[in-house]
Amino acid sequence: AQTVTQSQPEMSVQEAETVTLSCTYDTSESDYYLFWYKQPPSRQMILVIRQEAYKQQNATENRFSVNFQKAAKSFSLKISDSQLGDAAMYFCAYKGYGGSQGNLIFGKGTKLSVKP
């Protein structure tokens, strides 16, 4: 069975600085997706970034980028120029490819605090 591990329960970053959140996963599949979701206190789960395992290029979305290491089964999220609004729980998630692999498997999350 696939598993997702986030080893940092809490992280803190100074406003305008850069922070990296770690995620490792375990799977025997070769084709899959990895996601980072953000959950602020309002509790709505918001998609931050998506990576498709067959793509070697790391995904980027404005200030958010990932370091995808397929062989090491590692998928870290880098947030540049951190803003107060980035404070939230961040969840790493795995999904198999195809309609029959419908479920997301989440890690336990990392709580990110941003200091002004």
Added chain:
Amino acid sequence: DAGVTQSPTHLIKTRGQQVTLRCSPKSGHDTVSWYQQALGQGPQFIFQYYEEEERQRGNFPDRFSGHQFPNYSSELNVNALLLGDSALYLCASSFYLSTARARETQYFGPGTRLLVL
């Protein structure tokens, strides 16, 4: 473009009661997945509905059941509520089958907070 909506936002029930939660998917999506998120934990997959059928199920008892309607909206029913059912229930929508990989991304609603006393 309407996103995923859920109702109600909050709900309080007592042990042994039954509850129904509702979800409307993002416009154009045909698949609804339900997740349970206990306090301080990541979401756990309950089940997924496509074409009005349960396509995949997580490790949840039969007390948890669902339904999908022809307009793709969905209900989650929980019978014989236990204290441990207190959680945030999240609904997510997506496409089930597509040649466009990006369409498999799941988008979440705001959730329903259920408290069982």
